[in-house]
Amino acid sequence: MTETLQIIDPAGKRVGTAPRLKRETLLRMYRAMVVTRRLDDRCLKLQRSGRIGFSIPNTGIEAVSVGAAAAMDAARDWIAPSYRDFGMMIYHDVSLEAMMDTQYGNSEDNARGRQMPVHFSFRKPMPFLSISSPIGTHLPQAVGVAMAMRKRGEDGVCLTSFGDGGTSSLGFHSGLNFAGVYSAPVVFLCQNNQWAISCPLDKQTASETIEIKGEAYGVPGIRVDGNDVLAVFRVVSEAVKRARAGEGPTLIEAVTMRMGGHSTSDDPTRYVAAEQLAEWAAKDPLKRIREFLLGEGVLDPAAVERIEAEADAEIGAAIKAAEAKPRPGLDTVFTDTYAELPAHLRRQRDWCIEHYRTRGEGVSEEGEFPL
Amino acid sequence: MTETLQIIDPAGKRVGTAPRLKRETLLRMYRAMVVTRRLDDRCLKLQRSGRIGFSIPNTGIEAVSVGAAAAMDAARDWIAPSYRDFGMMIYHDVSLEAMMDTQYGNSEDNARGRQMPVHFSFRKPMPFLSISSPIGTHLPQAVGVAMAMRKRGEDGVCLTSFGDGGTSSLGFHSGLNFAGVYSAPVVFLCQNNQWAISCPLDKQTASETIEIKGEAYGVPGIRVDGNDVLAVFRVVSEAVKRARAGEGPTLIEAVTMRMGGHSTSDDPTRYVAAEQLAEWAAKDPLKRIREFLLGEGVLDPAAVERIEAEADAEIGAAIKAAEAKPRPGLDTVFTDTYAELPAHLRRQRDWCIEHYRTRGEGVSEEGEFPL
């Protein structure tokens, strides 16, 4: 069995050589994990109270998203995330309000309220590729994004993240194969959280590990403790370094656990054993880095409280702002199908807006709708 | 680098332990390889002279098809071949006339002249799954065929064959993954003939070998000299034994070389180096087994001549018979779309037959057409 890199043990004790990191970077990682944990929690509550339609639990996997994102350079790199990667955007300072705009699908949502919640899409502060529902499609796309940078002689790298279930998808096979053949600057990050909805890892694949799948494509693989943010940061940083140097792609398996349901529509008690949850609860990634930073004197109890309080305030403000915005205008049903509305869509749009206007339902441009 | 199993060296000398085989079996293998080589040659000539539309060169890879087929039990096993596997059917005594009926697409072709040449499909003497043009689609199908036998408590095994290019297809990924997860009795045989039309192996995949791709699915892999029919027979037999015993699938990489063009439409001189062909010509699989059998006293020069003469006679007769048969009837354009012709297809068929009858072109049932 391949060994799994770990730097901080579940108790927060250092067991491996930690990457040299500035105090601010460590705090930024910690803060991103705190915000992720608390934003996730708020979103689940908003869904239960019917204020947003859907969300995807992130609890338990924060170290994977944040550790990996921290290894990327916003100035030149791209990220093609999965839908369970809130922490990646939060680490890179995507505004929480922008994220909540997507959760609400309101008039200022980047996706114009066309996508379900959690299907984020950002261009700034760095490119976060539009998240798709179909699993695995973004892997070959990430390879293309990376190849484009190489062809232009740039040294950017594309990080793409997906789940254990995603390794069975078409995109995993074509993505890793093309990346291997063209030696593309891509980092493939598998968030192995043990489950694909109700499908456990051993029903997903018979392979010894996920990391070993890289062999099939001549792509080096490595396995890391996904609940150890410093370990994740280190392996992703090393993979990015190789990619930038033109040494090609890497497949990283970050071993973690999905502590919540698959989504707000899922009831995991039907299939996840309480023991498994208990076992993983003891390895909580947030508690682990907190203990470590307290031990290192980077954090003190006051700072812990302050950061949590700031996070809650920021999240609260973002929700308040997003909730106050109107729904998108009726014309957004038609725009962005093409760069310009073709004649048949102009006709359909005009008919649609006129039809609902006569029904007294919805005025296009203003995006106002009677409740 | 994984080593490659070899039993007979290019000179025909024994270098490994040969499987214990009856004299008749050895002769049957040899005969099948001779017939394959000569039938292939005749088909290329028939295509050049415009008597058939298309064919696929089999020269150089005969040992893979024949060695593997010889390991299968016609009474209980299935074979899902590639289009470059004439030898599998020939070994199992599919009539050459039936094969030529498909090459001509005549009224007695199993596929009713609907498929291109070489897309064979036989039920007897054993199931040879209908060959498709889309690459790799038959791999998951072979897994399903095998799973069905297991579910019924039968001990049959399904052999499926595909090329090096096929390893990049969807079906390779889903087929091996499902076979690994369900431990299905399948033998995956990759005929690594170095080329996928004009794409060389190193542009197809960056993996060290093809055999190693099994690791990604928990499927044991093994590499064999594909020009050594006894070595191929042995590794496939061992894989079949494991599968029958319920020990699951195996991925076999048979290393060989496509000595002709990809198809009769291809001009390999545009991309295959003469040196590569020369190097492989020295490893010819047919010459190798012949030398071996002569050395073992299983063959003598007279027998060699007799077998070749018999083969030519049989092939000549099959071609003569197939060529004499009429084209399929016009109704075959419509039948077999469904078990029964639905109303709209009955109307289309009746219209079609009537239309061409009035044009004096083609009478349905009799399948006669003016030239």
Add this chain to the structure above:
Amino acid sequence: MSNLTLVQAVNDGLKTAMRLDESVLVLGEDVGPKGGVFLATEGLTTEFGDERCFDTPLSEDGIIGVGIGLAMNGMRPVCEIQFQDFIYPAFDQIVSEAAKMRYRSGGQYTVPMVIRTPYGGGIRGGLYHSQSGEAYFAHTAGLKVVVPSTPHDAKGLLLASIADPDPVMFLEPKALYRSIKGEVPEGHYTVDLSTTRTVTEGDAAVVFCYGAMVPVCTTAVERIAEQRGKQVRVVDLRTLLPLDEESVLDHARSCGRVVVVHEAPRFCGYGAELSALIAENVIEYMEAPIARVTGFDTPFPNTLEHYYMPDARRVMDAIERVLDY
């Protein structure tokens, strides 16, 4: 008889088939212990074991490819694709393989397989949990395409589909999974494929529809009856391929005014074929343009999905247009 929702009727149909025929298998993502994301396969693994109802890896290509192999070798697989939007990775296996196996092998190999999948909008699923892709399949010779709109038909059509010797796309209107209940006979019965159902009588005009649009159209014609005293016929096609063309042409001929309704995008949608059939065969009976009420030619939105999907009011407008022409 028992009063079931449409999804319960599907579940009942699966259990009925599995009890009667050992060779019927169910496979797909999360169809096992979880019972499917819509609970259509609830209880199957418990009753029939995980050799007959089993979870698969996340690969639609694998689900359908393996299903084809099972079907070619004596089994009767019922494959579930979690959402119709996720069927495209299996498009090659469906279109190139399942649909063409009998033809290309001269009937030596056949694929008696059912592909069940929930389709359509109405659950706030956005681009990828709302699509209606029936036209892709209806254009594929060798497939059958079935869309139930009532619990009774869901079970009867499903049992007929499982018994069918050819591959059947069984598209389930997820918007109706729990929104409607109906009487469903116990045990085994079938509703013949390629037969339509007349939902409401009338000859002022005819509305052709299927799946989740059937109740929408029924509401529309009821309001038309109230408001204008005109009786409009609603015909539920039930099987889109092979379509009962004679029935469609008879209804069109006898009513002279036609409205075609579906939630899929309009351009090259299934409704186009209905209009074309009529315009080709009975145009001389048409007393008005053949109207289509459909989704728009855009991807499927989320927040505004109810402005994308046809509703009773949009169907009423079209009916009035053809009535007043």
Add this chain to the structure above:
Amino acid sequence: MSNLTLVQAVNDGLKTAMRLDESVLVLGEDVGPKGGVFLATEGLTTEFGDERCFDTPLSEDGIIGVGIGLAMNGMRPVCEIQFQDFIYPAFDQIVSEAAKMRYRSGGQYTVPMVIRTPYGGGIRGGLYHSQSGEAYFAHTAGLKVVVPSTPHDAKGLLLASIADPDPVMFLEPKALYRSIKGEVPEGHYTVDLSTTRTVTEGDAAVVFCYGAMVPVCTTAVERIAEQRGKQVRVVDLRTLLPLDEESVLDHARSCGRVVVVHEAPRFCGYGAELSALIAENVIEYMEAPIARVTGFDTPFPNTLEHYYMPDARRVMDAIERVLDY
């Protein structure tokens, strides 16, 4: 001006685009040293190097997925799918991703990519080297679908497609690759997308067609002119999506008699949309049923392919039917 075959015009178009714009790339199976199985990409690797024209592994999903990534990051990929029949493994990337990227990202990510692929029958290719799948793509909002029928249009439409900001399916009629030659301007020029071409004048009836059916229809109307002295208009649609609907409706209105022709299967084929548009908007001008001449609703055969595909005689029969109605 030079006299080129259609496939030479495509090759010329690719070279022209690659010379003018560094970001134009060509990828696909065997497009490199071999120059593509139809030689459409011959000489590109030699002239532009293997960073700009490169062979790919045998994965259509990879070709299109990588193409989308290249397009989203500033490149203008032209992907070749060796035969349209082999595009289905990439159907998910095309339908779920390329077609919906702009919409779902609010225009933040876009896919200016061209997918070139030879389609149609006539080369004795049987089930899998003969298909005409245009209807699958024409039903997919977010895609553009272009089908040239002359060397001049092939180059001009290809250059317009490469310049287009959205994904374009560029379907090349392989039956015409070498069977026709025509004058092709040197250097860069474009033929606007979404414009039709009137091939022959006349108003006794109008025949709508595209791709390899254009010369077939032209032959048919010439014979009709000889035999009956009636002038029938042939309209080459050139762009199937977005279709120039106004032009189609004008032609239908002014001729009153319509024949729609394509080699793809009839049921839910592209012709159905043309009939439906006409039946919905200008039915009152129709003096005859709207006739369709198409392939049959079966897979594509091999030995008998010429009995499957529409030919001039079949088109003539339909024209006579609508003229004599």
